């Protein structure tokens with residue numbers, strides 16, 4: 001279980017996160033919904049060790065604290081992040097990008113298996129192993145980013161707005177691929193502005209506003225929640 005408790009974060013004098021408590025069990029899919037600037041990316045960055053939370057904050061994985069671990073040690077614990085904007089290397093091929101995600105201490109023995117699994121999850125990548133990533137579509141690049149994160153054999157995969165900038169049909173395809181990732185037993189912690197599709201693959205969700213958690217419920221309940229409707233879906237029941 002990944003447990004975040006009383007997590008607070010300051011950027012200078014700006015309080016980006018205040019007393020956040022969020023939990024995610026093995027194999028579960030949880031979405032964090034919130035408007036621009038609510039603090040969603042900051043939450044994922046704090047879990048990934050990319051920013052340092054305030055004293056008293058807790059990030060625990062199976063009872064062990066992750067606070068203070070450098071970002072490069074986090075993948076070894078079983079947590080991987082697909083950052084906003086993907087962070088892929090355009091001048092490298094699909095295969096080379098995947099290799100950069102391999103974590104020697106976590107997955108060396110199974111590197112070939114990981115490649116096989118990822119190409120199985122994303123057949124589009126299998127057809128393009130030697131293609132330069134910058135020549136690929138946005139959706140394909142997102143798949144490379146997810147594949148690279150999966151190379152470290154994570155138990156928890158965090159994704160920061162994977163649908164950003166993608167055409168609706170590509171978003172549908174990407175979420176179908178995420179469903180296949182779920183079926184391999186990986187827990188997903190998803191940050192999204194695309195409310196309908198992210199709730200459709202989630203078990204539960206949290207609502208964030210101005211650095212705080214302002215609501216939490218099952219995905220089923222959130223689909224018809226009036227606050228969610230008003231904040232994200234323009235009041236309609238899309």
Ligand SMILES: Nc1ncnc2c1ncn2[C@@H]1O[C@H](COP(=O)(O)OP(=O)(O)OP(=O)(O)O)[C@@H](O)[C@H]1O
Pocket residue numbers: 011012014016034035036037038039040041042043
């Ligand atoms: N490095 C930084 N230095 C100072 N302020 C920052 C920094 N990163 C983020 N912030 C501020 O912290 C707040 C939360 O930002 P964050 O990116 O976590 O929000 P978000 O919900 O992910 O928004 P978005 O969807 O726009 O990425 C915002 O007010 C943002 O301007």
